[in-house]
Amino acid sequence: MSGAPGERSDVAPLGRMLLVQARSEIRTRWRIPAFSVTIVALPVLFFTFFGLPYVKQTGPNGINLGAYLIASFAAYSVGSVMVFGFGIGVSTERGLKVDVLMRATPLPPLIAILAKVINALAYALLSLVVLIVYGVIVGGIRQDLLVWLDMIARLLVGSVPFIALGFAIGYTCGPNVAPAAANLIYLPLSFASGLFLPLSQLPGFVRAVAPYLPAYHYGQLAWSAVGAATERMPVALAWLAGYTVVFLAIAFRAYRREESRKFG
């Protein structure tokens, strides 16, 4: 198998490495129903209880409430894939010390992270498609295909701060704490940002806090796809970029701390 040193390439091709790594991540998650089923089923369930009764109504400014609600739950869904996927995933791997072995292989850390991002985007896409198809078939919500595609693209591209939040949770919490932490952070965040119920139906103090929350600005990305945004896109993107920096800083600090403890 191995020829003279000159005959074989020094390193394995990165593209193939990324492909294989991403495939194994996707396969791993697929075999953990606690993740794969939950991530797809919960948004549909929440939409059924909180959204479905109102889909035929028309909101202020003639907005189709059904499309608005799908956009809300779509934002919730992608955010949850990122926060739970990375938060619980990273802390579990740290718990199993998968990271120790991986660090000694020729797999570059950046490729490992990219594979995780591809994996998360794949599940986010799956979750979005299921939710939208459910909304179209069961809720009778009609939008142009391009509108749906636009919404999907915005949500996937804008999910970076939630990936960062997932890493922050994954590196600060142990495997037993991470699921609780992710829930305690992400569920109230979604509620307070108007992803479950429109902001107009929430208490006054929540409405006052909402514009400072990352999920609120993320929701704006989705709502803008159906013409229901209440904020200009550059403002929403600036907020999301700011939160990305904050969450990454937290994640990086925790990562460094562990690094010096584990590998000193």
Place this chain on the structure above:
Amino acid sequence: MLGPNGAGKTTSISLMLGLRQPTAGEARLLGLPPTDRRARSRCGVMLQESGTTSVLTVREIVDVFRAYYPAPLPAERAVAMAGLTEQAGARIGTLSGGQRQRLYFALAICGDPDVLFLDEPTVGMDVEARRAFVASIQTLAGAGKTIVFTSHYLREAEELARRIVVIDRGTVIADASPQELKARVPGKKITLVAGRPLAAETLAGLPARVISLSGERASLLSNEPAAVLRELFRRGVDLVDLEVTGADLEEAFLALTRRAEEAAS
């Protein structure tokens, strides 16, 4: 690399692999910084206390690791060398501790590395697994691979290694072949049982090193067993049982660590 627990074996391996940064000095691997991908692509690693996801199968994880290396072994070959052919389709979570250890060995060799780092590789292996592992190691060494492994099983080092580096509390106290190591320390071990309990003074001043003394029983290391026995008889020690054997690596090791301790104190 041989030494008791806490000697610094894992730390040394971590430094060689770039998993830890030296506080002083520099580690090079194949002439490159240890974190260089070209260096890592020629190394296989089996670490203590490292894990892997449990829902993939043996074959699947081996294929993932093969993709990290430029010229990997065929997956079946790596799995077979680790003695896991029967478990190839089993999920990692269902493997026993010993099988899991073999899986880590398969992951270490699947990239057809030139250098293998194995940190306490036989911990948790049963007798049969250990035998298969030893055979694989000898095959790899025969094929010109460099194998660095740590152990606190002295017989394992004696059996497998061409060069033994003994370390204790972060210091190299010997670096030699098993034969040289034996030559450097007392070559004979005297095990005796006396008719009466032995006092420490009775054994003092002999051309020997006392390794154990309890009641009537004592063990000594010496290069002049005949002189030791003559002196013991002269001192009126009444022997009930006596055995003189060649010291094995364990005793050599004990003598070396004692010497380092004495030098330190």
